[in-house]
Amino acid sequence: MAIRNIRIDDDPILRKVARPVEKINDRVIQLIDDMIDTMYHANGVGLAAPQIGILKSIVVIDVGYGVIELINPEIIEQKGSQTDIEGCLSLPERTGNVERPSYVKVKGLNREGKEVVIEGEELLAVALCHEIDHLNGVLFIDKIIEE
16 A cells, blocks of 8 residues: 555646546555545545546545445435535645535445445535546536635
């Protein structure tokens, strides 16, 4: 396991769309493990593969209930609305109010290649949306609302 460099500010890779993972192999498992180590080392609650320069559709999240690993995640349901201040490991020193769903249901694969469904509310819903946005080249600063 290794700590990877987090891409920051206007690094062009942060604006690219990640590619789906076609095959889960040892390299993908190693990448997930490195992403977890990197997220914890940076004191983050989530990390998407493009943030470390890898254009693969993988996210890791831990909002205090243990690590969630999702390969090829997609939001399949969302409800409600919440607005809160967000930040990002790739945009240090920047924060802003962002409106997100208060509930999301996300489908993806785990490291064994089995389909998993994650339901999240409040902070977990925000983290899921935030990290999945990274996979589409979208940053939270694109969604900041003025109050």
